[in-house]
Amino acid sequence: MISVLFVCLGNICRSPMAEAVFRHQVKERGLEDRIAADSAGTGDWHLGKPPHEGTRALLDRLGISYEGIRARLVRPADFESYDYIVCMDSANERDVRRLFGCRSSERAQVLKFMDLLPEKKTADVPDPYYTGNFEEVYELVDEGCGRLLERICSERLNESRV
Template sequence: MISVLFVCLGNICRSPMAEAVFRHQLKSQGLEDVIKVDSAGTGDWHLGKVPHEGTRGLLDRHGISYEGMRARQVRLDDYSDYDYIVCMDTNNERDVRQMLGSRCDGHVKVFKFMDLLPERKTADVPDPYYTGNFEEVYELVSEGCAKLLERTVEQLKQLKPAGR
């Protein structure tokens, strides 16, 4: 099993969108039982809330479920529970690395989402809570999640015992 945690600031816009899109992509590939995905925020302002109405509306238009998703904050346990911690912007990555401390040297791979899309030449996924541009975020998230799916599928192949 491979596990992925998407992280943004409040866990109501970008990271739940990435979680929902990645789950949708996993389901379409029949991989939802071998790759675990979740999302969290570095802040605690929206704990227990459903995704932002802009995120929900966009996901509804694309037929992507966000059922059962509620905002939560990053926990120390996340660092032992997830293989990849994918941060939506530079500040999120800094905050996660500060929380991790020396754990950053362990098995967990912490990186920015836009590292999946170097050809885009932008450091951060813009926060639609402030910009209002949920479509732009959806395009980046869809493209980046597809790249992450390729990466995790390759990792799964390496984990499978030979001859199976």
């Protein structure tokens, strides 16, 4: 099973949205038995809580399930448990790399989400907890998750778009 962990600050807006959207795209491709997704945060303010109401409202409107998603902290063991650790902004990436230290892993590939969308003018996925713009975040997340899924299919499953 190929596993992806999306990471943001509080794990209630961006990373759970990415987890839900990615799971939805994986399911649409019929790959849910081969690819799994999760999300976590670098801060502990919202542990155990469901996604932010703005994220839930947007996902509900689009018919994308967020069932079972609850905020949790990223932990050192995640480095050995996930194939892709996708950070929603530069600060999250820095925190994740600091948490994992200098250890190398044959498994985990840490990347910044916006590196999947190099043509975009922003380095980080904006945090809608502060901006309130969940639509903008969804558009980036939807496109970036699609690119990540294509990358995984190409690199790990030797498949291309169906």
